[in-house]
Amino acid sequence: MTINRSSSDVIIKVTGLQKHFKGGGIKALDGIDAEIRRGEVVVIIGPSGSGKSTFLRCLNLLELPTGGTIEFEGVDITDPKTDINRHRQKMGMVFQHFNLFPHMTVLRNMTIAPMTLLKKSKAEAEEKAMALLKRVGLEDRHGAYPSQLSGGQKQRIAIVRALCMDPEVMLFDEPTSALDPEMVGEVLDVMKQLAHDGMTMAVVTHEMGFAREVGSRVIFMDNGQIIEENTPDMIFSNPQSERLKNFLAKVL
Amino acid sequence: MADWISSIQSKFILNFIEDDRWRYLLDGLVVTLELTFGALVIGIAIGIIVSIIRTTHDKTIETMRPGPGRFFLILLNAVCKIYVTVIRGIPVVVQLLIAYFIIFASSTNSLLVGTLAFGINSGAYVAEIFRGGIMSIDAGQMEAGRSLGFNYVQTMRYIIIPQAFKVVLPTLLNEFIALMKETAVVGYIALKDLTKGADIIRGRTFSPFMPLFAAALIYLVLVMFFSWLVGKLERRLRTSDH
Numbered sequence: 437m438t439i440n441r442s443s444s445d446v447i448i449k450v451t452g453l454q455k456h457f458k459g460g461g462i463k464a465l466d467g468i469d470a471e472i473r474r475g476e477v478v479v480i481i482g483p484s485g486s487g488k489s490t491f492l493r494c495l496n497l498l499e500l501p502t503g504g505t506i507e508f509e510g511v512d513i514t515d516p517k518t519d520i521n522r523h524r525q526k527m528g529m530v531f532q533h534f535n536l537f538p539h540m541t542v543l544r545n546m547t548i549a550p551m552t553l554l555k556k557s558k559a560e561a562e563e564k565a566m567a568l569l570k571r572v573g574l575e576d577r578h579g580a581y582p583s584q585l586s587g588g589q590k591q592r593i594a595i596v597r598a599l600c601m602d603p604e605v606m607l608f609d610e611p612t613s614a615l616d617p618e619m620v621g622e623v624l625d626v627m628k629q630l631a632h633d634g635m636t637m638a639v640v641t642h643e644m645g646f647a648r649e650v651g652s653r654v655i656f657m658d659n660g661q662i663i664e665e666n667t668p669d670m671i672f673s674n675p676q677s678e679r680l681k682n683f684l685a686k687v688l
Numbered sequence: 689m690a691d692w693i694s695s696i697q698s699k700f701i702l703n704f705i706e707d708d709r710w711r712y713l714l715d716g717l718v719v720t721l722e723l724t725f726g727a728l729v730i731g732i733a734i735g736i737i738v739s740i741i742r743t744t745h746d747k748t749i750e751t752m753r754p755g756p757g758r759f760f761l762i763l764l765n766a767v768c769k770i771y772v773t774v775i776r777g778i779p780v781v782v783q784l785l786i787a788y789f790i791i792f793a794s795s796t797n798s799l800l801v802g803t804l805a806f807g808i809n810s811g812a813y814v815a816e817i818f819r820g821g822i823m824s825i826d827a828g829q830m831e832a833g834r835s836l837g838f839n840y841v842q843t844m845r846y847i848i849i850p851q852a853f854k855v856v857l858p859t860l861l862n863e864f865i866a867l868m869k870e871t872a873v874v875g876y877i878a879l880k881d882l883t884k885g886a887d888i889i890r891g892r893t894f895s896p897f898m899p900l901f902a903a904a905l906i907y908l909v910l911v912m913f914f915s916w917l918v919g920k921l922e923r924r925l926r927t928s929d930h
């Protein structure tokens with residue numbers, strides 16, 4: 437464990453990250469160097485299969501990298517000796533398919549982790565959960581089960597469930613891709629609000645509007661590598677590489 | 689006509705009333721139920737442990753770092769696999785006789801030996817039922833749990849197992865029904881269960897019809913009752929997703 441004090445505003449530092457599947461047959465990540473600073477919204481874009489999800493899932497070790505290091509708040513979490521469970525408490529994750537716990541009410545979904553892991557009292561955990569539900573306009577649904585919610589509602593709950601742990605950073609893997617079009621807006625609004633409140637976010641998305649509007653930086657990936665990295669303005673109005681130009685031509 | 693009725697009446701009195709012979713059936717029924725419930729409890733305990741070892745192995749071994757933990761898991765998994773294969777490959781009567789005459793030969797408590805034998809037997813089947821249940825839970829549930837900071841065991845305990853249990857509950861109750869019928873062979877180890885009780889009456893009265901049909905009827909009613917319960921439960925589980 438090394439504490440790197442000189443760059444304390446860097447919350448995640450990725451160096452030479454590799455992820456090979458099938459004994460090296462598939463190079464999902466092929467040498468990624470990246471930094472995420474406190475308060476930044478980093479948007480990751482790229483064609484299907486370019487390694488966006490793998491990159492994001494490596495950040496909290498849902499995928500175990502086959503090479504390189506990831507420092508989170510100065511601690512190398514790829515070191516087998518670090519307790520990844522403790523660090524994951526500080527990294528919220530939102531999935532494409534919500535992954536709410538279907539056997540629990542909305543409120544229980546939100547309080548089980550703080551109560552079990554942070555040893556919060558029931559009253560304390562529920563108070564925070566209700567406040568967050570209110571923020572996303574779902575306080576009246578606290579007793580509902582996930583099966584009784586719409587997709588947009590589920591994803592908003594998934595976001596506040598992660599927020600209940602008071603994370604330092606939030607990771608989003610295509611949070612709106614499984615939603616009916618009319619529900620995309622309500623989820624993006626919650627994410628925009630979150631960004632506005634200063635949350636550090638890494639977002640994989642195909643919503644270029646979101647990237648342009650709230651992104652502090654955009655990372656364009658292809659073939660397991662970062663091809664271009666810049667402000668949204670520069671990425672969209674002044675793309676450098678052929679691959680990014682091709683990609684933008686298809687999605688815009 | 690009157691002859692016929694009085695003959696039935698006297699057979700009934702002979703088989704059930706005289707010498708309080710109905711007690712063989714009632715006591716036997718109690719033994720059958722004790723044996724079945726006891727074996728089910730043991731079976732579920734073994735089944736949960738074995739299924740967790742098997743699924744943990746299958747899901748994590750590829751990504752696990754080399755070391756003693758990994759070796760231990762591979763070893764445990766092999767033991768569990770052998771257990772399931774052996775138990776499911778041998779008739780339960782043979783297992784019962786081996787338990788009674790060889791493994792627990794020094795024990796005089798046949799109810800205990802019978803319960804253990806059926807429990808160990810049932811554990812192999814319950815393990816496979818649970819394994820199917822755990823495997824049926826979407827991988828995203830484990831990822832969501834882990835991403836919140838739960839460790840593997842906590843995620844299994846709070847998130848995966850409760851869902852898997854609900855999935856397998858009807859199958860588990862069917863296993864219980866099958867187990868109850870299977871215990872009818874415990875007469876082999878001198879346990880007086882429902883079947884043996886009926887057979888004892890038959891031996892005393894030399895009139896097989898009534899005691900055997902009485903036992904058959906009791907089994908049938910029990911099975912129908914529990915099947916009805918399973919059906920009710922299945923409908924409940926289907927209408928609510930939680």
Ligand SMILES: Nc1ncnc2c1ncn2[C@@H]1O[C@H](COP(=O)(O)OP(=O)(O)OP(=O)(O)O)[C@@H](O)[C@H]1O
Nearest residue numbers: 457458462464482483484485486487488489490491
């Ligand atoms: N568990 C796995 N086993 C084998 N190969 C995998 C696995 N997960 C991902 N891959 C491969 O790694 C590469 C990157 O996949 P990844 O899911 O990260 O892409 P992506 O950019 O998120 O794509 P999409 O936009 O379709 O979600 C792909 O070639 C994919 O097939």
Ligand SMILES: [Mg+2]
Nearest residue numbers: 488489490610
């Ligand atoms: Mg993806």
